[in-house]
Amino acid sequence: MARAVLHLLDQTPEQLAAWLAERQIPRYRAKQVRHWVLGEAVDGFDQMTDLAKPLRNQLAETFGIWTTQVKAHKESADGTEKLLLELADGHRVECVLLRDDKEHRTACISTQVGCAMGCVFCASGLAGLVRNLTSGEILEELLRLKRLLPGRQRLSHIVVMGMGEPLVNLDRLLPALETATRPDGLGISARRITVSTVGIPKGIRRLADLDCQYHLAVSLHAANDALRNRLVPTNRKIGIAAVLEAADYYFQKTGRRVMFEYVLLAAVNDQPEHARQLVALLKGRPALVNLIPYNPVVGLRYHTPRSTATARFAEILERAGLSVAVRYRKGNRIDAACGQLRRSCVPERS
Ligand code: SF4
Numbered sequence: 382m383a384r385a386v387l388h389l390l391d392q393t394p395e396q397l398a399a400w401l402a403e404r405q406i407p408r409y410r411a412k413q414v415r416h417w418v419l420g421e422a423v424d425g426f427d428q429m430t431d432l433a434k435p436l437r438n439q440l441a442e443t444f445g446i447w448t449t450q451v452k453a454h455k456e457s458a459d460g461t462e463k464l465l466l467e468l469a470d471g472h473r474v475e476c477v478l479l480r481d482d483k484e485h486r487t488a489c490i491s492t493q494v495g496c497a498m499g500c501v502f503c504a505s506g507l508a509g510l511v512r513n514l515t516s517g518e519i520l521e522e523l524l525r526l527k528r529l530l531p532g533r534q535r536l537s538h539i540v541v542m543g544m545g546e547p548l549v550n551l552d553r554l555l556p557a558l559e560t561a562t563r564p565d566g567l568g569i570s571a572r573r574i575t576v577s578t579v580g581i582p583k584g585i586r587r588l589a590d591l592d593c594q595y596h597l598a599v600s601l602h603a604a605n606d607a608l609r610n611r612l613v614p615t616n617r618k619i620g621i622a623a624v625l626e627a628a629d630y631y632f633q634k635t636g637r638r639v640m641f642e643y644v645l646l647a648a649v650n651d652q653p654e655h656a657r658q659l660v661a662l663l664k665g666r667p668a669l670v671n672l673i674p675y676n677p678v679v680g681l682r683y684h685t686p687r688s689t690a691t692a693r694f695a696e697i698l699e700r701a702g703l704s705v706a707v708r709y710r711k712g713n714r715i716d717a718a719c720g721q722l723r724r725s726c727v728p729e730r731s
Pocket of ligand 1: 496497498499500503504505506543544545546578579
């Protein structure tokens with residue numbers, strides 16, 4: 382029977398060093414290996430030219446660097462690129478590289494195959510949850526996107542807004558983000574990483590207690606429980622009050638202002654009374670509201686609000702003193718809440 386190959390990206394620095402130590406190979410070799418994989422994103426062990434050939438062979442017998450295959454690669458005119466990755470078990474996830482005029486090079490990554498949260502306007506969760514991604518698979522998304530950059534360019538930001546609910550896969554996400562932030566990893570500042578959640582209080586508190594300086598984005602989408610229960614079914618077990626308490630706790634512990642994502646659905650949650658309810662909910666909180674006019678998904682019955690409705694909604698929030706950003710999606714422009722982003726991340730022109 383063929384021996385299973387371990388995913389090198391699933392190994393912590395300590396595990397890799399221990400593997401080397403068992404073979405009487407100095408620890409510093411682990412640093413070299415990690416540099417080749419994370420810094421250079423090489424194709425294979427053969428390219429690790431400062432390692433002796435026998436060691437390269439040993440590594441190749443035990444570990445694999447790449448477990449995914451790129452099944453599709455799309456580029457849009459604004460520089461956005463999307464990869465469809467096939468995992469070793471045949472399941473597929475998407476990840477996206479976003480560029481903007483501030484020279485941000487942002488990786489948008491998935492954390493699960495599918496999603497169990499069931500938000501009614503989101504395509505990602507339609508078929509439910511298949512499985513969590515491993516730390517190595519999450520890191521591999523980052524490396525695949527990094528390889529799209531020319532020359533020595535690096536990823537500058539990460540948004541965890543792709544397929545899945547990140548806070549129910551924290552055990553695998555956190556090691557991946559830790560590697561992303563390490564100077565000998567991808568060297569991305571924790572302050573340039575945003576984790577987006579539908580609002581899982583336990584996960585928010587856990588993240589807050591780590592004091593890891595990540596931005597938190599909470600996908601609210603409604604300011605009363607009756608409506609949110611309809612749009613975000615997982616809210617039935619949680620309730621908005623508990624989500625906000627956890628968000629407040631995040632701010633208290635980290636000092637980081639929480640972003641609230643609100644996808645505007647025409648005639649569903651985009652009316653002035655909804656804006657006023659949102660004001661009542663968030664007023665006095667150090668919050669930033671991201672309004673995201675919905676981008677229709679084939680097969681779902683929701684529509685983009687008129688621009689006048691969006692402007693009116695934003696104005697009500699602003700007049701009440703809330704900080705508001707409207708994320709208009711223009712063709713391949715991407716900036717959205719979790720799950721919604723998975724679809725909106727998809728450049729339409731290839
Ligand atoms: S919006 Fe996010 S949390 Fe909701 S179903 Fe989609 S991926 Fe899951």
